[in-house]
């Protein structure tokens with residue numbers, strides 16, 4: 500559904516992405532990992548049409564995307580960042596905001612928002628002000644706000660990294676179930692390879708702005724890889740063997 504071919508990105512003259520070719524198929528959950536500064540967030544922003552590549556071809560459902568991205572396509576994409584960036588209003592209004600902008604009728608908005616608040620276990624917080632939430636609750640609101648839009652593609656950039664271990668664990672459990680029971684196509688960036696093993700079926704490893712390896716995350720972990728990939732995966736191999 501989303502194809503990126505030979506993407507080059509040099510925002511300040513320095514090449515950040517160097518010839519990345521990435522294909523996202525309908526319904527798959529793809530992990531995007533790699534060392535700090537390898538270009539993961541940059542690639543995510545380009546795939547989500549938040550940045551334009553310096554060179555390369557992007558197509559969405561077969562339609563070539565150049566210049567200004569049509570609103571109808573932008574609206575098929577949702578992005579969740581590490582910081583929830585919630586609006587200064589209630590939880591309900593935060594989750595409803597995107598539907599209001601799209602002109603979804605009130606009764607349908609009510610049903611859809613209630614459904615996603617329930618699925619993320621936060622319906623009891625509906626009337627609470629978003630800025631009074633804990634980090635875990637706020638990230639649940641941020642995810643509900645993305646899912647309520649029923650996007651074709653959901654991008655998640657480090658959604659758990661600001662959460663403590665037990666908060667993260669309960670969110671991972673709920674998100675894992677939601678991803679299994681919806682047909683959403685998603686890309687997840689995480690520094691924690693355990694999240695990637697748990698949530699994704701295919702993983703892309705970026706090193707220095709290039710795809711250094713890709714495949715099933717378990718197979719990547721247990722097979723021989725080029726040195727740059729070994730270096731990134733070794734600590735995970737060791738820590739996962741111990742646990």
Ligand SMILES: Nc1ncnc2c1ncn2[C@@H]1O[C@H](COP(=O)(O)OP(=O)(O)OP(=O)(O)O)[C@@H](O)[C@H]1O
Nearest residue numbers: 510511515533534535536537538539540541542690
């Ligand atoms: N708009 C920009 N202009 C210039 N350089 C940028 C821009 N955005 C990112 N970079 C640079 O691109 C490189 C890759 O950044 P990016 O955030 O994509 O990496 P990352 O793999 O997501 O890193 P991390 O794991 O630390 O979040 C960094 O050196 C960063 O400073």
